[in-house]
Amino acid sequence: xxxxxxxxxxxxxxxxxxxxxxxxxxxxxxxxxxxxxxxxxxxxxxxxxxxxxxxxxxxxxxxxxxxxxxxxxxxxxxxxxxxxxxxxxxxxxxxxxxxxxxxxxxxxxxxxxxxxxxxxxxxxxxxxxxxxxxxxxxxxxxxxxxxxxxxxxxxxxxxxxxxxxxxxxxxxxxxxxxxxxxxxxxxxxxxxxxxxxxxxxxxxxxxxxxxxxxxxxxxxxxxxxxxxxxxxxxxxxxxxxxxxxxxxxxxxxxxxxxxxxxxxxxxxxxxxxxxxxxxxxxxxxxxxxxxxxxxxxxxxxxxxxxxxxxxxxxxxxxxxxxxxxxxxxxxxxxxxxxxxxxxxxxxxxxxxxxxxxxxxxxxxxxxxxxxxxxxxxxxxxxxxxxxxxxxxxxxxxxxxxxxxxxxxxxxxxxxxxxxxxxxxxxxxxxxxxxxxxxxxxxxxxxxxxxxxxxxxx
Numbered sequence: 515x516x517x518x519x520x521x522x523x524x525x526x527x528x529x530x531x532x533x534x535x536x537x538x539x540x541x542x543x544x545x546x547x548x549x550x551x552x553x554x555x556x557x558x559x560x561x562x563x564x565x566x567x568x569x570x571x572x573x574x575x576x577x578x579x580x581x582x583x584x585x586x587x588x589x590x591x592x593x594x595x596x597x598x599x600x601x602x603x604x605x606x607x608x609x610x611x612x613x614x615x616x617x618x619x620x621x622x623x624x625x626x627x628x629x630x631x632x633x634x635x636x637x638x639x640x641x642x643x644x645x646x647x648x649x650x651x652x653x654x655x656x657x658x659x660x661x662x663x664x665x666x667x668x669x670x671x672x673x674x675x676x677x678x679x680x681x682x683x684x685x686x687x688x689x690x691x692x693x694x695x696x697x698x699x700x701x702x703x704x705x706x707x708x709x710x711x712x713x714x715x716x717x718x719x720x721x722x723x724x725x726x727x728x729x730x731x732x733x734x735x736x737x738x739x740x741x742x743x744x745x746x747x748x749x750x751x752x753x754x755x756x757x758x759x760x761x762x763x764x765x766x767x768x769x770x771x772x773x774x775x776x777x778x779x780x781x782x783x784x785x786x787x788x789x790x791x792x793x794x795x796x797x798x799x800x801x802x803x804x805x806x807x808x809x810x811x812x813x814x815x816x817x818x819x820x821x822x823x824x825x826x827x828x829x830x831x832x833x834x835x836x837x838x839x840x841x842x843x844x845x846x847x848x849x850x851x852x853x854x855x856x857x858x859x860x861x862x863x864x865x866x867x868x869x870x871x872x873x874x875x876x877x878x879x880x881x882x883x884x885x886x887x888x889x890x891x892x893x894x895x896x897x898x899x900x901x902x903x904x905x906x907x908x909x910x911x912x913x914x915x916x917x918x919x920x921x922x923x924x925x926x927x928x929x930x931x932x933x934x935x936x937x938x939x940x941x942x943x944x945x946x947x948x949x950x951x952x953x954x955x956x957x958x959x960x961x962x963x964x965x966x967x968x969x970x971x
Contacts, residue, residue, distance in 0.1 A: 519823040521615035524572040524666045525693045525795050528823045535820035541572045543593040545584040552597035561724040573667045575624045599635045611638035613830040615648050615822050618672050618685035641833045643842040646672035647682040648826035652849040654789035663793040667692040671781045681844040686781050699766045711756045722749050737800045764801035771805040779937050784944035788812035794819040810939035872926045873951050873966040878903050889920035909958030916957045
């Protein structure tokens, strides 16, 4: 008999034991003739019988009547209980107890409800541990440590405090912007490519649409590993084939990826070098690593599937069985410190003496604006007599006079004038910062971007 870990994430409820990942299944539930079916069987009917399938019950865990939205089932808790019970029934013959790895956004009521569901399943729970704390096994000296994750309906970034142990701080998240919506974008784009190449529309029938979604995880894995792949979709006794490039999917995922990068930038401490841990759910998204490369002075660590659940088992070894169940937002380090290049080592500081060619222009919406000795203001409205680039999109968090660019001692610097923050290469400016050609300035959210360039005379 041993302890197992169960990570609660509707993009993949993961079960891990001493020998590794034992199972992973999506957080989907189907109500069929009064019986609740969960996991892969429910996912396999999601496009065919959408009115009878739910995938929101873990994200919105509640006992409130009417929340399930499915005939014969009253609340999200009933669906969650059915899946948790099925999982425990499969593994309890060899399991003494369980550690529950929980999302950082669960409040006290939801945590208590989850513990109650486990008791109803007759599942002994040794502890509940925050997913970000569980996943953070190694300290990164000299860097701010973050954990980025996604579920079906939200994306989150959690900062971690590094002391003698690791502590998960308050999570920041984007709701209604999760992997379910991202997969819909991928599926729609792939369907468009099928139509253009073969005149066959995979979305014209529910059963064919389901076949596309069933193959989507495998296709994404292939396009993560290679810049293009041939995708085959059998239907109606025929096989339809198309060549899909990774760039096709990255194009439609750009908004999702950019939002994640901005969420990381907003969580970042001013002036801090970064170490971003990426859950396997995010690490599997094609092209995301290239977008994260925009983070200035940051390194990205991609976790393997089931990492948080497996790491939680190591953390649970110090917790005696049979005691009061607590939520742990901290854990002992389970590995040695990771030595990384010193902050700024990848991009040595350039001084006026070492770089005699500072930028001359900033580009906004394809127009290059020169920067002279009087400087240049960027904001949402014209202010004083100085030249101003007016940001006229609908981004929030843009001040009237947001930041200014000016020449000082032979260098071009940006000075933040706002209460919202100015970002250079997705790193928040602390006071003012020297700019170099190809730097990207972002203000607001989702944000307007301006590129710094040098125009030779």
